[in-house]
Amino acid sequence: MAILKTSALAKINISLDITGKRSDGYHELRMIMQSVSLCDDVIVETGTGKEIELRSNLRYLPNDRRNIAYAAAVLFFEDSGITNNGIKITLNKRIPVSAGLAGGSTDAAAVLRILNTAYENPYSKDELRSLSLKLGADVPFCISGGTALSEGIGEILTPLPPLPECHIVICKPPVNVSTPNVFSRVNLQKISLRPDTKGLLECISSRDISGVSRRLYNVLEEITGSDYPVIGEIKSTLISCGALGAVMSGSGPTVFGIFEDIESAEFAYSELNLQYCDCHIVKPSACVNVTTE
Numbered sequence: 001m002a003i004l005k006t007s008a009l010a011k012i013n014i015s016l017d018i019t020g021k022r023s024d025g026y027h028e029l030r031m032i033m034q035s036v037s038l039c040d041d042v043i044v045e046t047g048t049g050k051e052i053e054l055r056s057n058l059r060y061l062p063n064d065r066r067n068i069a070y071a072a073a074v075l076f077f078e079d080s081g082i083t084n085n086g087i088k089i090t091l092n093k094r095i096p097v098s099a100g101l102a103g104g105s106t107d108a109a110a111v112l113r114i115l116n117t118a119y120e121n122p123y124s125k126d127e128l129r130s131l132s133l134k135l136g137a138d139v140p141f142c143i144s145g146g147t148a149l150s151e152g153i154g155e156i157l158t159p160l161p162p163l164p165e166c167h168i169v170i171c172k173p174p175v176n177v178s179t180p181n182v183f184s185r186v187n188l189q190k191i192s193l194r195p196d197t198k199g200l201l202e203c204i205s206s207r208d209i210s211g212v213s214r215r216l217y218n219v220l221e222e223i224t225g226s227d228y229p230v231i232g233e234i235k236s237t238l239i240s241c242g243a244l245g246a247v248m249s250g251s252g253p254t255v256f257g258i259f260e261d262i263e264s265a266e267f268a269y270s271e272l273n274l275q276y277c278d279c280h281i282v283k284p285s286a287c288v289n290v291t292t293e
């Protein structure tokens, strides 16, 4: 019996562009992704003798294959052919659910990283990323985290230098967004504004956080933001409290703003927290290793 743990970091989209649509309905994306310090704890106990058990601190989450963390364990054992002598997965969730922060994807990636460590690395990092794409488009990024350019449907990853030191205020309004619904309403011919990905890459390389913040852009914000004006309202609050820039993450509805100084970030947090309970101050982060108890 062994107990292994890791932190599963949330991600934000510094940018999100859509460059095409595939015949299977998935969209070709070009995104700059960043892991942040907001995280779930993922703990896996092996050798329990009871197939796969899953528990979380959120009662409404399914604890079977419908939970992507459970599906990750099923995939690991099926694909590797390793005999499962029983595992118990415990999720302590802090990342808001269905928020555009890859909360489910990062838990699934954490389960794969933990099981790969527990069974003495049957997969290389590249192989684990390829396998993880079967679970969802954001999972490969979550395997390594950090700062990366993500292309294809999310599986072509190019590591980037880390973002310069900054403070990020995240706020999820209390609305539910369906990612398939948002993507189904994308009209490629009608996208008039796109992120300046080249400019963003240059600003990241030159450690220019103001330049990065001025260029935050997500083409999906036009769709989700038109359904929920609260997204624009949160952006305005972040900017009026001193954010260098603000944008929606993923398919939404979470919005984040980048701040150079902690005082302004704390002020923005306290203003938003008067109205919204799901607010966090976070930092850009690199992926956290698996530890054994």
Ligand code: C5P
Pocket (backbone or CB within 6 Å): 025, 026, 027, 028, 029, 135, 136, 137, 138, 152, 153, 154, 179, 180, 181, 183, 184
């Ligand atoms: O892969 P994942 O399950 O996270 O994606 C959820 C939904 O988002 C997909 O079913 C698809 O409708 C949409 N999507 C897309 N193109 C991508 C990623 C997701 O159309 N690259």
